[in-house]
Amino acid sequence: MKKSIYLLAMLVIAGCVSGEKTGNETEGAFLNFQKPEENPILSADSTYTFVCPVKNELVQWQKADVFNPAAIVKDNKIHVLFRAEDNPGAILGGRTSRIGLATSEDGLHFDIHPTPVLYPDSGEFLHYDYPGGCEDPRVVVTEEGLYVMAYTSWNWDVARLSIAFSKDLIEWEKKSPAFATAYDGKFLGNWSKSGSIITRLEGENQVVAKIEGKYWMYWGESFINLAWSDNLYDWYPSLDEEGELEAVIKTRPGYFDSNLTECGPPGCDHR
Secondary structure: OOOEEOOHHHHHHHHHHHOOOOHHHHHHOOOOOOOOOOOOOEEOOOOOOEEEOOOOEEEOOOOOEEEEEEEEEEOOEEEEEEEEEOOOOOOOOOOOEEEEEEEEOOOOOOEEOOOOOEOOOOOOOHHHHOOOEEEEEEEEEOOOOOEEEEEEEEOOOOEEEEEEEEOOOOOEEEEEEOOOOHHHHOOOOOOOOOEEEOEEEEOOEEEEOOEOOEEEEEEOOOEEEEEEEOOOOOEEEOEOOOOOEOOOEEOOOOOOOOOOOOOOOOOEEOO
């Protein structure tokens, strides 16, 4: 599985975006999966290269793995943002990750953008993003058409949930770690990742939702926390009575979620 991305993400997105089925019909949309002959739809490929702005040398940026995708529909095409790793000789976590982009009209046959769209560079966020890289994208879009990516900045020390904005899914502006300013930076040094921003259905489109005047997301890996924002890049995690991170979902010893409860694709508010 680490070397290939399968069709499941596409099917989940299609089922959520349609908004046409209710009750048992909706449940039926997620049953009876079949693996098409086209699998894997994306695989590691050493022919894709670009000049790394940190190393200032040519790297095979998706030579090792392609995995952990996010999918969104734009211009009647499926756009998949995926994590790619460069060095198959290194252990997992010892490589540099970059985020690539692939597009498809049918969810099976993809055109890959030749270079990564989000990666460590020489800018102000280098000390968060390098050498581990930019990992595990989750992407949503606002009603105005602004794309928001929650991703993991990994410097081989602390994983930090970070945010980037784009108007076209290709050019991205890094906005900072999500918790850089909240509570005077109290949680900036905490391990954090996997942000699932809440959306709502607007017709057939899944757009970022405002609930009681604020944006919300679930995030976390060893537990799940809620966080809110006014601007989609400065996020304030929910706190318990002691002023520490409040776990709204916890791992359960002896059950299937005994180790991790990591957030996945964007949540959808159906109220």
